Amino acid sequence: MKFSLIALLACAVTAIASPMQLVSRADASRIIVDIQLITTKSGDLNKKAADLNILSFILGGFGFSIASGLQDIGQTGAIAVNDVTTPPFDIFSAPDARDVIAVLKTFVIVHQQLLSTLIGKHGLFEQFGGTQPIAKALREIEEVVDSFAEALINLIPTEYDEAMFQMHSLDISLRNTISVYSD
Template structure:
């Protein structure tokens, strides 16, 4: 009897120590669309926040002035990073033409809303704002990296409408770079010719 109890205890220990097998399930178009829409909502909410900020020469003397912007973008970055991890664990499956169209439409809407956000941010920039805007430029550089990654994953899953998605991703990347430049002191002061060209394009 004692041996039986010991044997059963040992078997329970072995079972609990065995690695858990995680079943991979391909992401559906509905899941991808939902994830993109969530990022779009975060971008729209941050646009409202940025519009309401006072970035006057006096207000920017307080370093916390830029905190809502940085926190907002960090929230978007965290959401995108979570989606990237989810896509790595459960890759997007083979989507129907209709599913691909839904994903492309959601991505197009995200790009538009995010570019609107960045345009508002760029519009509030200037020489003095850029001098204190290093944290904003830094978070935008991180944003650029994660957006590039998730856009690549999405585009690969939508061959029937990838031409438009690629163009939208390229356009968004350029807008992010303009925003980075607008809050980079060297860019505003003319040290970086590339930055100056980007800012010129953003105003044309």
């Protein structure tokens, strides 16, 4: 009992004596890395989806890995949402905001390519009963994108118009793809 009490006292003294600092997770470099990671995952999944054909479904079931790849993108996006919504919320400098927009533009292009590929492969997924998992994953991604956009736009007011344009453009593509896979 004495040992536990001494250990508890030592921890309490250490905690009180140590200065507490909030680490800003919503900084430009962190957000840029998050967006780049999601961009890479979207590009890799697009290559995989583009290579799908009837044989890859029959022989290897590779088509079903697309839904799990989309889920992975959604989970990575959820981490990005956490990063962009963790206080303190310091508005990014104009140069940092421009850097964020640059990677955001690339992400939107790459993700729209993935969505376009998925629309083109819809018939394959429909033949093998794979549309519902994809529709579900796409709806989850849409929620993540909306949360991320809302938080990010508050951090880059100098690039508000461009950020809104990019997010709106992506939102339209997502909704179109969700519609195709939900019918």
